[in-house]
Amino acid sequence: MSVELRQHIEKITPLTDEEFAYILSHFKTKKLRKHQFLIQEGDHVHNDHWVQKGLLKAYHTDEDGKERILQFAMEDWWITDYQAYFNEGNASIYIDCIEDAELLVLSLENREKLCNEIHGIANFFRRKSNFGFIALQQRILLLLNKNPQERYERLLQLSPQLLKRLPKTLLASYLGVSRETLSRLSQF
Amino acid sequence: MSVELRQHIEKITPLTDEEFAYILSHFKTKKLRKHQFLIQEGDHVHNDHWVQKGLLKAYHTDEDGKERILQFAMEDWWITDYQAYFNEGNASIYIDCIEDAELLVLSLENREKLCNEIHGIANFFRRKSNFGFIALQQRILLLLNKNPQERYERLLQLSPQLLKRLPKTLLASYLGVSRETLSRLSQF
Structure with missing residues (x-):
């Protein structure tokens, strides 16, 4: 199960079968239909989400009700309200599904646990975060x-x-x- | 020397005197005057920079010659062209000094070395990158x-x-x- 997640992690760090099974045991699965919300403004955000299948959008709603799109996420991408997730706070954005979605869900608690236990996975998340940072810089240059x-x-x-x-x-x-x-x- | 860097790291992870001395030995120092370039478009980027003193700006120059500002950095912030740094490539942006600056300089090689040797510092950079990601999301929401x-x-x-x-x-x-x-x- 979830060969794709293993391939995704192994692009950055090699894993043994035991390590991957252990890592996977810390994820839950979630299915959502098109137009369903993953996160709504004000929700307490516990989880990060890896997209196994589907397409989602994260956006902010202005006072005039207009959607300002922050990011999209499709297969192999991660999505959550990271400000709320890392600060254990409430969402300031909405995330909903443009297509039906299947997600693998990782709580902050489990993420920190895995990072403390397995050096390779800490390394994986460190590098992913670096590449996420670069992607956002690209988005800013695009907007500018x-x-x-x-x-x-x-x-x-x-x-x-x-x-x-x-x-x-x-x-x-x-x-x-x-x-x-x-x-x-x-x-x- | 550089009590500030130690305080900066210890906001996230505690260090022994020996660990900090070892970490610091992997940094170089760099001084720049107002208007001097730290990075110019096309430069090979080897280093990340922690601002000990001063104020810098990172920007992209459009074809019409206008500066589009990506980020600023003052005391306690990190700045480089991260796309070039993490991919060991060439800069696509400029970084110069708005005020005279004193920097602590860390090569990617030394960063990876430290992260592999000291769990706490890997943890520090992982979390810093998460917070950097959040700051860029804020910047995007600001622009939108x-x-x-x-x-x-x-x-x-x-x-x-x-x-x-x-x-x-x-x-x-x-x-x-x-x-x-x-x-x-x-x-x-």
Whole structure:
């Protein structure tokens, strides 16, 4: 079970069968349908989530009710409200499903336990966090670039799979352009 | 020497005198004057930098020559081009000094060495990276918020020290507003 999670971890750190079985025993599974919420603003956040199947979005809702998309997550990505998760606080964002989703769920307590017990897994999470940091820097540079055409092409370069799969309305919102501008950029 | 670095690490993980001396022996020092570059686009990036004294900015230059500010760093913060650092590649951003700076410099090789040798320091960098990730999420939410007044107030709440110290032109650029709008927002 969950060969994919093992492959995901082993991209960074090798594991024995026993280690992987032990690690996996600290995860729970969760299934959600399209449009269901994983996290709502104000929820106490206990868990990080690795996407086994599906597509989700994390977003903030402005006072005018508009969704501001923080990140997407598809297979092999992790998603939660990290501010709430690491500080053991309440969510300031929403996360819901764009497609039906199957998740592997890891509590902060179990994560810290695994990191203290297995050097390799501490190393894995340390490196994942570094790469997550880089991805967010890319997102910021994308947002700071004032040229919509360049923003679109950069995203196409960074995440071609994601771009193919996203509903156009969400893609436009992520790029901070109108639906009409997006049609022009991508020549649908 | 560098009581501050020890305090900085010990906010997360306790260290013995011997451990700290050993860790410190893996750092070099670097002094830069105001306006000097720490990193220029295309440089091979070997090092991360902890700010002992001073104020720096990391930015991307658009094709039109405009600076897009990615982050600032003052005392107790870390700064480098993390994409280049973790991937052992070349810089895609510039980092220069807003004020004279004294830095403690850590190569990726020494960082990995220390993380493999001392569990506490691996733990420290893992947690720092988590908090860095959160700070970038905050920056993204700031950029996604279309209301300049709210962006200003949010930054005031998150980093009051930074806000006091930044030249107004850079602050306006960071917030993505004009110098005139900033004056109105902050009632200078």
